[in-house]
Amino acid sequence: MSKNTVKRRDFVKILTGAAVATTIARNPFSPTNLVSKGLGAVEQGRYEWVMVIDQAKCIGCNFCTFACKAVNDTPPDIYWNLVFTEKSIGTQMIYISKPCMQCEDPPCVAVCPAHATYERSIDGIVVVDYDKCVGCRYCMAACPYGARYFNWKKPTETNLYIPKWGTPEVPRRPRGVVEKCTFCIQRLDKAIRENLTPGVDPEVTPACVNACPTGARNFGNLRGVVGHPKFGLIPTQVIRARGVQLLKELGTLPRVYYLPPVVV
Amino acid sequence: MESKRLPLFEAWITSLIALLALGVYAAYLIFTQGLIVTGMDDVVVWGIWITADLSFIALSAGAFMSSGIVYLFRAEKFKPILRVAILIGLIGYLCTLLTLVMDIGRPERFYYPYIFPGTHSVMWEIYWCITIYTTMLVIEIAPIVGESEIAEKRFPFVTRIGNWLHKNMIVFATIGVFASLLHQASLGALYGIVKAHPVWYKPTMPILFIISAMAAGPCTIIVVSMITSKALRRELVSKEVLYELGKISGFILAAYIVFKAWDTLAMGYAYYPLRSEQLALLSGSLYNVLFWGGEIILGGIVPAIILAIPRLRRTPIGLFTASILVMVGLVLFRFDVNVYGLMAAYMSSFYLLPGRLTPFLEPILVGYTPTWVEWAAFLGVFSFGALVYTLGVKYLPIFTHEEETVHK
Numbered sequence: 117m118s119k120n121t122v123k124r125r126d127f128v129k130i131l132t133g134a135a136v137a138t139t140i141a142r143n144p145f146s147p148t149n150l151v152s153k154g155l156g157a158v159e160q161g162r163y164e165w166v167m168v169i170d171q172a173k174c175i176g177c178n179f180c181t182f183a184c185k186a187v188n189d190t191p192p193d194i195y196w197n198l199v200f201t202e203k204s205i206g207t208q209m210i211y212i213s214k215p216c217m218q219c220e221d222p223p224c225v226a227v228c229p230a231h232a233t234y235e236r237s238i239d240g241i242v243v244v245d246y247d248k249c250v251g252c253r254y255c256m257a258a259c260p261y262g263a264r265y266f267n268w269k270k271p272t273e274t275n276l277y278i279p280k281w282g283t284p285e286v287p288r289r290p291r292g293v294v295e296k297c298t299f300c301i302q303r304l305d306k307a308i309r310e311n312l313t314p315g316v317d318p319e320v321t322p323a324c325v326n327a328c329p330t331g332a333r334n335f336g337n338l339r340g341v342v343g344h345p346k347f348g349l350i351p352t353q354v355i356r357a358r359g360v361q362l363l364k365e366l367g368t369l370p371r372v373y374y375l376p377p378v379v380v
Numbered sequence: 381m382e383s384k385r386l387p388l389f390e391a392w393i394t395s396l397i398a399l400l401a402l403g404v405y406a407a408y409l410i411f412t413q414g415l416i417v418t419g420m421d422d423v424v425v426w427g428i429w430i431t432a433d434l435s436f437i438a439l440s441a442g443a444f445m446s447s448g449i450v451y452l453f454r455a456e457k458f459k460p461i462l463r464v465a466i467l468i469g470l471i472g473y474l475c476t477l478l479t480l481v482m483d484i485g486r487p488e489r490f491y492y493p494y495i496f497p498g499t500h501s502v503m504w505e506i507y508w509c510i511t512i513y514t515t516m517l518v519i520e521i522a523p524i525v526g527e528s529e530i531a532e533k534r535f536p537f538v539t540r541i542g543n544w545l546h547k548n549m550i551v552f553a554t555i556g557v558f559a560s561l562l563h564q565a566s567l568g569a570l571y572g573i574v575k576a577h578p579v580w581y582k583p584t585m586p587i588l589f590i591i592s593a594m595a596a597g598p599c600t601i602i603v604v605s606m607i608t609s610k611a612l613r614r615e616l617v618s619k620e621v622l623y624e625l626g627k628i629s630g631f632i633l634a635a636y637i638v639f640k641a642w643d644t645l646a647m648g649y650a651y652y653p654l655r656s657e658q659l660a661l662l663s664g665s666l667y668n669v670l671f672w673g674g675e676i677i678l679g680g681i682v683p684a685i686i687l688a689i690p691r692l693r694r695t696p697i698g699l700f701t702a703s704i705l706v707m708v709g710l711v712l713f714r715f716d717v718n719v720y721g722l723m724a725a726y727m728s729s730f731y732l733l734p735g736r737l738t739p740f741l742e743p744i745l746v747g748y749t750p751t752w753v754e755w756a757a758f759l760g761v762f763s764f765g766a767l768v769y770t771l772g773v774k775y776l777p778i779f780t781h782e783e784e785t786v787h788k
Contacts, residue, residue, distance in 0.1 A: 198728075223575060229493040229504040250492050251485015254424040254503050257722065260576035266425065266485065269416035291414045292485025363741075365653075366575050 117245035163239035164338040165299055165314070167325070168355055169213060172377035173332035176201060176211040182281040183327030184215075187300065189284035196263075196297035197324055210377065213333075215324065216263040216297035217362060217370035218242055224255035224264065233294070238308070240371075241299055249293040256294060260363050261370075264296045279351060282323055299335075299371075315335075318345040381412065388611075393770065396763040401762010410482050417753045424722045424748040429483045432758050434567060436472040436479070436716040436765075437510075438589070439707060441597030443469025443517060451553035460617050463524055463602050463778045464608075470517040471765045471772075473510065476515035478761050479684045502570045509563030516556035519545055528776045565590040571717055578655035579662075584643040586715075591639055595632040596710040598625045599703035606700055608773060616779040619696070626699045630687030633706060637680050645675075649765050657743045658724040666744060667720045670712050679709010723748055 172184040176199055182293075184190070184197045199213040225233055232248035233255055235241070256264045278284060281313045285302050289295045300322040306312065307320035315336030316321045325335045331347030343349035359373030409417050420427045446465040449455045481487045493507045525531055526542020545552070568589025571580040602622050609616045647659065662668070683702035685692075692698040727742045772778060 183601055225502050227503065227574075228498045229501040229507055230489075231496045231498040232492070247488075248492055248496055249486065250489050252483075253485070254570075256422065256425045256500070258574050262423065262725075265422055266415075268418075268421075269414040285737065294485075 122184070130159070133179035162339070163304075163308070165239055165241065165304065166336065166342060166355065167215065167218075167299070167322070167372045168336075168342055168350055168359065168375060169335040169372065170332045170334070170350075170375040171210055171212065172375065173330045174211045174213065175330055175332075176209060177329060178329040179281075179329055180213055180324035180333060182277050183323040185319045186275065186277040186280070186282035187285050187323035188298075189275055189278070189286065189288050189373060190265075191267070191288075192276075192294075194265040194267070194274050194295065196265070196295075208377075214261065214263065214362075216299075217261050217368065217372045218297075218299055220371065221367060223258040223260065223366075223368060227254045227258045229254070236301075238306065240302070241301055241304065242296075243298055243301060244294055244296065245357075246293045246295070247290050251292040253294065256288070260368065261364055264294050266294050267291050281327070286359065313341060315341055315343040315349070316345060321345055381649050392650050393767070394769045396770070399759050399763035400767065401760075402756045403758075403763065406756035406760060407482055410751055410757065411487070414486060415483075417751060419749050419751045419754060420747075423746045424719065425724050426483075426718055426722060426756055427748060428653075428715075428719070428750045428758060429479050431475045431711070431715045431718045432761070433479050433483075434718060435474045435711045437567065438564065438593035438710055438714065439596055439600045440469040440472030441560065441564060442601040443472075443520075443597075444513070444557050445594060445597050446601070447520065447553040448557045451550050452557065455551065457624070458621065460621055460779075461601050461605065464605055464617070466517060466524070466777055467519045467769065467772050468600055468604055470514070470521055471768050473514045473517060474768070475761045475765045476510070477514070478764065482757055498688070502566055502573060506563045506566050506570065509559045511757050513556055513559040514565065516552050516559065519552045520549065520556065523549070524776050524778065527592075528785065530775065533665040535557070535760060561590070564593045570599065577721055577724070578652060579724050580657075580717070582643070584646075585717075586641065587639055588636070588643060591632060591636040592710050592713055595629055596706050598629040599706040602626060602629075602699060602703040603707065604769070606696065606777075608779070612773075622699060623694050626687055626693050626702065627704070629706065630684060630693070633680065633687060637684055640676070640680065654726060654741050654743060657741075658726070661743050661745050662720060662724055665720075667716060670716055670720075674712040675709050678705055680711055683709070 153333070162347050169351060178199050181195055181197050181199060185195065188196055190196055197213060197215040199211050201209060201211055218241060220240060222233075222235065224274075225235055225242060228234070229252065230248050230250050231245075232250065233242065233244045236243060251266070253266055256266060267289055268291075275284070285300070303320045304314060307314050307317070312320045313336070314322070315325075315334060317324050321335050325333045325344060328344065331344045334342055334344045334347075334350050336342030336349075338352055338355065341349050342352060342355060354375070355373050358375055360376055361370045361373060391749055407761060418427060424698065442461075442465045446458055447464050449458050450462050480491060484490065493504050494511075499502045522538070523542035523546035526539040531542070558609040565586040569588035571577075572585030574580050605617045647655070682704040686698050686702035686705075687693050693702070723746050725744055725746050727744055
């Protein structure tokens with residue numbers, strides 16, 4: 117009996133110690149937690165990732181959606197990127213494709229009670245920590261763009277987009293957490309680590325941009341170069357002058373710019 | 381007579397247990413298959429469960445109000461309703477917690493907001509307030525449990541703890557009142573701060589939530605104690621106290637109607653981008669009936685008239701009807717805000733102007749139909765609450781007023 121008690125007490129001690137250690141190690145206020153795992157402290161403000169979608173070039177082929185589904189291994193009913201048909205100008209159709217807007221002032225981050233969705237301090241990309249997400253779905257109600265998706269069930273289906281459209285680079289998300297487009301952070305991390313240039317080097321450019329057959333989608337650093345690996349660069353002055361951000365009036369400061377077609 | 385009453389009680393308990401079993405089966409489906417078994421989707425992310433949570437919390441507001449009235453304002457005449465108010469409050473919060481555990485995607489992580497605090501979130505504040513207030517309710521009910529026969533005979537330490545807590549109850553009551561005032565309003569702010577939904581995004585939300593909760597809280601006490609009195613065939617709470625309670629509720633209801641009228645007129649009068657279009661869309665749906673017929677007329681104006689006229693208020697049937705109507709109006713208010721606010725969605729698209737495309741929002745009304753699992757889980761939780769209440773009244777000194785002498 118006494119042996120049992122000692123064991124239990126030791127167990128409780130170990131458990132308490134582990135809990136305290138975890139809390140200290142994962143303290144959200146500690147500066148180390150704010151920097152993405154695996155990356156050193158890089159000076160802030162060096163990266164301003166933007167996605168530029170030229171609607172005059174978009175033909176609505178949905179290749180971006182398929183590549184995204186393969187590389188990020190999303191379940192069949194979850195699309196991190198979607199292409200909608202908009203209007204037609206004469207015979208020409210206008211499409212709008214919507215990834216996560218990666219707001220600079222994201223409403224979803226402000227409402228998360230568990231600090232599970234946050235902005236990486238290195239480049240401000242909004243990501244979800246799938247190990248912390250409680251699944252309350254407040255962020256989905258708060259997102260003005262409908263860019264967030266909930267795993268209503270355990271993803272068990274085989275992904276039909278593999279291997280035709282790419283190979284998965286991130287593990288599947290478990291049931292009951294929220295997920296969304298990350299601008300392929302695994303590739304951006306590689307770019308920062310190996311000093312490559314997204315928008316020029318295809319291996320560090322988001323999958324949807326690489327898959328675009330017309331060069332409608334472009335990616336890059338607004339403080340550096342923005343472009344498509346195959347179709348060349350877009351001058352940043354053009355983006356600043358002609359770029360349109362969705363729901364700009366809400367003050368979310370999206371990192372996705374649309375270049376609307378000029379109709380004559 | 382006794383033999384006639386017993387089968388009724390057993391039938392009541394049996395039906396509650398049957399409903400509870402149905403709820404447990406629904407919970408089993410939810411925990412094994414995930415929230416896919418519900419009618420919610422990526423647009424309508426919160427359904428009837430969150431509506432039920434909001435309603436449980438608001439209808440439990442009588443607990444903090446009566447402990448505020450009795451302990452802080454020292455209005456001794458309301459002492460007879462204090463115990464039943466606290467019991468209803470505790471049950472309401474327990475039901476809320478039970479529903480939330482089913483509603484969140486990862487129930488095993490329910491404590492994460494405490495260890496990974498998202499300090500900028502309204503929901504985080506609500507998490508803490510609900511935790512603190514539920515603890516306070518447990519503390520407030522401890523002396524009542526300690527006074528019960530079972531505790532006095534078999535667990536004297538419960539009685540000792542209860543007595544000690546009772547002596548210091550003013551401290552816990554004060555904490556409870558403040559935690560309640562905070563989160564009853566914050567539950568409105570939860571919606572009021574969301575820019576993505578123009579129907580929600582307005583500063584009146586927290587005000588309307590707290591005032592409506594304070595109007596409906598006393599009504600719950602009135603309805604529950606009247607039903608219990610009827611079932612036990614005894615006058616458990618004197619009619620005078622209930623009439624007074626109805627008067628308090630009537631005053632707060634009048635204030636609520638004033639704020640509601642201000643809010644409704646302001647929304648209709650001024651153009652607000654997208655909100656005006658969404659409201660026009662909503663007024664063509666069932667929302668129109670629920671809002672004007674349910675919230676405003678049946679849940680607001682009619683009970684306000686009944687409670688304002690002493691001749692109507694001071695009859696059991698008048699008081700009971702008015703109280704039920706106030707409760708129904710509150711539940712409809714929470715339902716309209718939560719479910720219809722999410723159903724009024726929009727597509728962000730581009731609008732063709734000469735020369736270029738500019739961003740444009742197109743309001744749409746999406747559908748939401750709760751599945752039987754959602755209803756079964758809700759009924760299970762509700763019957764759990766009713767069962768706890770029944771057993772509480774049976775075994776705890778809820779409706780006995782001798783404690784006044786003990787207190788002195």
